[in-house]
Amino acid sequence: VARITRTRRGPDAKGSITIREVAAKAGVSTATVSRALAIPDQVSPEARARVTAAIKATGYTPSAVGRSLRARNTKIVLVVVPNIANPFFAEILRGIDDELAASGYGLIIGNLDNLVEREARYVDLVFGGQVDGVLLLSGRIPAANGRRMNEAGVPVAAVCVNIPGLPYVMVNDGKASALIMEHLLGLRHRRFGYISGPPGNANEIGRRSAFRKALSSAGLDPIDAAYWQGDFMLDSGVAAARQFLALDAGRRPTAVYAASDHMAIAFMKTIGSAGVRIPEDVSVVGFDGIEFGAFVTPTLTTLPQPRHELGRMGARVLVEALRSGGAPESVELDAWLLVRESTAPPPRGPHGGKRRAG
Amino acid sequence: VARITRTRRGPDAKGSITIREVAAKAGVSTATVSRALAIPDQVSPEARARVTAAIKATGYTPSAVGRSLRARNTKIVLVVVPNIANPFFAEILRGIDDELAASGYGLIIGNLDNLVEREARYVDLVFGGQVDGVLLLSGRIPAANGRRMNEAGVPVAAVCVNIPGLPYVMVNDGKASALIMEHLLGLRHRRFGYISGPPGNANEIGRRSAFRKALSSAGLDPIDAAYWQGDFMLDSGVAAARQFLALDAGRRPTAVYAASDHMAIAFMKTIGSAGVRIPEDVSVVGFDGIEFGAFVTPTLTTLPQPRHELGRMGARVLVEALRSGGAPESVELDAWLLVRESTAPPPRGPHGGKRRAG
DNA sequence: CTGAAAGCGCTAACAA
């Protein structure tokens, strides 16, 4: 015989309305309420009307938590971003959000703040079943306690970055780099500088190696180029500029390729303040195509990434994988160069005239 | 007599490890596993060790969903932002995230994309019990189906915006505006322009009214100032510049106050390209203190908002309210003017010399 | 210190 025990409820009932109250008010079972919401065709018009009325009267909203527990999915996607303050990512996030919203998913943003320690939190989130899928904008797979995020049995895709072993949505860094170098080489530049992304970053590697390859193809030795270590952010553009300015004027590169617009903009401003003229003395090219590139002086030649599209597409392949139960598939987007004011032919130099005259 | 029914499980068991499997492996009850995690002191060392071992062996991570259902809280905060692509908000988000992470909360970002239709989604989220608290960076309270987000019995606070009836964390727009005008008036400007935020926006109203008040106090008629409608974003700065350029050179304002750095930067670039010199012909002041203000030409005089701090503080008052069960309390942060290159005394003009001579 | 069992809100399988 079952013993009657008084209800053991959790803390603070918070007074929110449950499906039971709606069912009671409508004079039907909870199952009917549930069905009226999910599969209205299978509920009689009268019952449906009563339920609708009861819902309106009570202001009922189904509990997402209860639903998630039962359905074993949360309809939430985690987006891991290296640094949320970077406007480059912001636009991608918008694209992701647009697509996700349209597909009935919400998103949690996992901001790493460029700190590895922050990864643990999101690894737990994924293993804890808090999200249905993951989109990575970071250059590596978050890991903690010996577990990598992609091993949780949840689909993962990378956006804008190529992580070995993971499906991706991105523009091809190699092709993009080649476009940039084709432009600079076509302008007849021979002395180059390269402001890099953080070491080990997959985009950085792709861009740099294509940069070097272009140099070789043009009969130049990649080793002669100047390399300045950066991290995609503004400050490292300033640092690169200081190193540039420390060079003898005659030995400075005449063309500088920055692996991000942020670095390019900070670089331009810093050398410009020191009296170097752009593009007369030095040409500068950026990468990403952030909006501010059109509002600095001179306006920045850059390789725009279709960020919104990249985000949308990333979300789309993930959602598709979620629906089908398969793995997301990789997509590569086209890119082209946006030529503005910051690039021009190199200065003639002390010997420039001679060569011509000869 | 109870009839044996076979287990009715949901779709795809997904094979994730539950507390039961850990309990079985450790040879204890699920209650003990739960306690070993939450209140280890109340578990015997042996049991604790066995549980720890079992957890390690299985790779168990507690289900956040199961926990939420039981605990009736999700440890998640919703942050509603008008437009996630705006770098101004990004930095605030970072501050919020920092504080939330430290307090054991996660965050969901609700991107409105400046569209009212998007509000419904987040209103449902809150009423559906998906979040424990809300932080609003938007100028109004999201509402849908006749329900306002702050009526869900969940604490809500506003960051950087003043919404009547809601606790807030922000810098005082009136005082900030006064600081700007003091600077411009001190430089002896007499003809002013104002590039506004979106109509009805609370910050916009605060800034504009203080702008007008400062004018009156200086013996000028606010009605003589030029007002250009903007929306805080880059494009509206360009539009304002076009209107400025359409004015007779002699009737143009000599000082322009833009209610956001974005508009100020776009305004400067546009009139600069048209041959207007800044600050010699026109002084420009922005609002917010975004990083790019230091990298445009000329560098922008602005009123920096302590965005990271604003975010942290917003999260802090919310978390405190969550803990105490009370309402969040309002905080006002100090601000000061950052004077850079874009402001200077007005040009003498055709009659400037005369006055002096007289 | 530990285990049994109830139940958070919801949905799906089954029976009627």
Place this chain on the structure above:
DNA sequence: TTGTTAGCGCTTTCAG
């Protein structure tokens, strides 16, 4: 078409 009921994973009484 509808109701009954089990159970998703977890925590927490209550009893031992």
